[in-house]
Amino acid sequence: MNKSFNEAVEARRSHYAIGKEIALSDDALRDIVEHAVKFVPSAFNSQSSRVVVLLNDEHDSLWELTRENLRKIVPEEAFGPTNDKMNAFKSGYGTVLFFEDQAIVEGLQAQFGLYKDNFPVWSQQSSGMLQYVVWTGLDAEGLGASLQHYNEVIENDVKKAWSLPEKWKLIAQMPFGKPLAAVNEKDFGPLEARVKVLG
Amino acid sequence: MNKSFNEAVEARRSHYAIGKEIALSDDALRDIVEHAVKFVPSAFNSQSSRVVVLLNDEHDSLWELTRENLRKIVPEEAFGPTNDKMNAFKSGYGTVLFFEDQAIVEGLQAQFGLYKDNFPVWSQQSSGMLQYVVWTGLDAEGLGASLQHYNEVIENDVKKAWSLPEKWKLIAQMPFGKPLAAVNEKDFGPLEARVKVLG
Numbered sequence: 001m002n003k004s005f006n007e008a009v010e011a012r013r014s015h016y017a018i019g020k021e022i023a024l025s026d027d028a029l030r031d032i033v034e035h036a037v038k039f040v041p042s043a044f045n046s047q048s049s050r051v052v053v054l055l056n057d058e059h060d061s062l063w064e065l066t067r068e069n070l071r072k073i074v075p076e077e078a079f080g081p082t083n084d085k086m087n088a089f090k091s092g093y094g095t096v097l098f099f100e101d102q103a104i105v106e107g108l109q110a111q112f113g114l115y116k117d118n119f120p121v122w123s124q125q126s127s128g129m130l131q132y133v134v135w136t137g138l139d140a141e142g143l144g145a146s147l148q149h150y151n152e153v154i155e156n157d158v159k160k161a162w163s164l165p166e167k168w169k170l171i172a173q174m175p176f177g178k179p180l181a182a183v184n185e186k187d188f189g190p191l192e193a194r195v196k197v198l199g
Numbered sequence: 200m201n202k203s204f205n206e207a208v209e210a211r212r213s214h215y216a217i218g219k220e221i222a223l224s225d226d227a228l229r230d231i232v233e234h235a236v237k238f239v240p241s242a243f244n245s246q247s248s249r250v251v252v253l254l255n256d257e258h259d260s261l262w263e264l265t266r267e268n269l270r271k272i273v274p275e276e277a278f279g280p281t282n283d284k285m286n287a288f289k290s291g292y293g294t295v296l297f298f299e300d301q302a303i304v305e306g307l308q309a310q311f312g313l314y315k316d317n318f319p320v321w322s323q324q325s326s327g328m329l330q331y332v333v334w335t336g337l338d339a340e341g342l343g344a345s346l347q348h349y350n351e352v353i354e355n356d357v358k359k360a361w362s363l364p365e366k367w368k369l370i371a372q373m374p375f376g377k378p379l380a381a382v383n384e385k386d387f388g389p390l391e392a393r394v395k396v397l398g
Contacts, residue, residue, distance in 0.1 A: 005207035005339050009238045009332060030396050037394050038387055039208045040331070041346075045386060051394045058398030094398070118348065124320055125327030125370075132239070132328040133208055140204050147240075149317065162397060171324075187244060188237055195236050195250045197229050198361060199257030199293070 003140050012136040013186065015144025018092035018177030024141055026055060032141065033096060036133040043122035046108055049130045050099040050168050058162070062097075062154075062173070063090035065161060069153045089148065092177030096134055096145075097158065099168035100127050106167075127171045135174060144179030147172055202339050211335040212385065214343025217291040217376030223340055225254060231340065232295060235332040242321035243311075247303040248329045249367050254293040257361070261296075261353075261372070262289035264360060268352045288347065291376030295333055295344075296357065298367035299326050305366075326370045334373060343378030346371055 003011065033051055042048055054062050067086040074082050089095070100123045108119045131147060138145045155170040202210065232250055241247055253261050266285040273281050288294070299322045307318045330346060337344045354369040 003204055005202055005204050005335060006234060008204035009234065009336075012238070012240075014240070026396065030394070033396075034390050034394050035205060035208065037390060039211070041211075041213070047388050047393065049393065053394070053396040055396065055398035121323055122348075124323045125330065128324030128327030129331040131324065132331060136204060137208075149321075162395075189246050191233050191236060194246065194248065195229070195233050195252070196361075197225065197232075197252040197254065199254035 008136050008140045012132075012139045013144075013183045014146040015176075015179045015181075015183065016088055016146055017179070017181040018088070018144050018175065019180050020091065020093045020177055022093045022143060022178045024143065028141070029053065029055075029094065032137040033134055036130055036137055040126065040130045040133050042126040043119060044108060044112075046104050046123075048101050048104040048123050049127055050101050051130075051134075052097040052099070052162060052164065053094055054097065054162075055094040059092070059094045059175075060090055061161065062095050062158070063175075065157055066150050066154050069157060070150070073153070089175040092175040093143075094176055096174040096176065097170065098127055098131055098134075098172045098174070099164070099170055100124070101165070101167055102169050103165075103167040124171070131172055131174065138174075138176050142179075143176050145174050145176035147174055149173070207335050207339045211331075211338040212343075212382045213345040214375075214378045214380075214382065215287055215345055216378070216380040217287070217343050217374065218379050219290065219292045219376055221292045221342060221377050223342065227340070228252065228254075228293065231336040232333055235329055235336055239325065239329045239332050241325040242318060243307060245303050245307055245322075247300050247322050248326055249298040249300050250329075250333075251296040251298070251361060251363065252293055253296065253361075258291065258293045258374075259289055260360065261294050261357070262374075264356055265349050265353050268356060269349070272352070288374040291374040292342075293375055295373040295375065296369065297326055297330055297333075297371045297373070298363070298369055299323070300364070300366055301368050302364075302366040323370070330371055330373065337373075337375050341378075342375050344373050344375035346373055348372070 105119050105123050109116045151170045304318050304322050308315045350369045
């Protein structure tokens with residue numbers, strides 16, 4: 001991967017049409033995720049992020065689990081598009097699950113009372129940074145990914161299915177695979193209203 | 200800047216000792232910030248992030264404003280280290296102020312009631328992504344930066360001083376400049392406890 005930082009930032013997009021035939025080894029996937037987890041910063045270097053990468057049958061199970069949980073709450077006559085989405089995500093090669101360990105966040109809150117209300121916010125910001133670096137890292141290696149948020153619908157069952165600690169709060173799901181379609185043009189609003197340089 | 204994405208991610212660190220003699224033009228600084236704001240993703244492509252870059256006298260004013268507001272709440276006998284910090288940040292070349300436009304977030308909440316509670320969280324995650332990309336972008340160009348959070352202490356005065364919209368919520372401050380000292384070794388915890396690959 002020889003993309004510059006700027007090129008990688010420009011190239012990263014949401015890919016919803018993904019397949020299982022990827023050109024990357026499972027070890028290379030692990031390297032991308034571990035590299036991101038290692039180098040992305042966290043408040044007070046608390047390293048509160050946790051990541052589970054589901055591949056093969058485990059990946060398939062996640063999207064079947066999500067499908068069945070959604071079936072309980074989405075009206076049957078509206079389930080078609082939801083079902084299609086589950087099929088699309090399941091068609092990918094794997095899913096990265098992002099968590100924040102609330103044991104760490106609560107520990108910081110107990111230790112540094114002055115910032116009590118800030119630690120959960122900083123934890124979310126750090127998770128955002130990590131999601132971004134994994135996403136861009138996968139994209140730079142030729143994979144396609146998107147960011148999904150079925151947190152409330154699946155969190156308990158995910159922890160049960162993969163025996164994860166109770167204190168790991170589920171933040172996002174990133175299904176990824178071989179990109180199967182070109183992405184659409186993205187709509188960028190004018191920057192003048194969003195960036196000011198003064199002085 | 201020819202660093203690869205991975206190299207840039209590895210190199211980014213917090214720099215607290217910074218000076219004003221930078222080798223980058225103000226236009227190049229603007230490019231780094233605009234590039235990040237343009238390409239960093241946001242929930243529903245809502246583009247809720249706002250950035251103000253303060254340079255020269257405006258940068259100095261920010262840290263004098265922060266100093267005077269802190270002087271009102273930090274006990275006089277403990278003010279020495281706080282005062283030193285203000286001097287250190289003011290010694291930099293500029294500061295990037297990160298905001299999230301609550302008019303956008305509230306608009307999404309009104310429009311998509313199902314995700315009402317999620318939009319403020321996703322806005323914080325997106326701001327984290329943006330902070331990260333600006334930070335790493337500055338670092339990749341040879342600048343040193345750190346992330347500060349004097350939000351509650353300065354938000355109202357900052358909006359008054361630079362005539363910013365009431366709905367812009369201040370999220371973070373990033374003073375930057377010429378790095379004046381080598382950074383310390385960073386403490387990385389073991390990855391086995393933080394990353395699982397299953398399947």
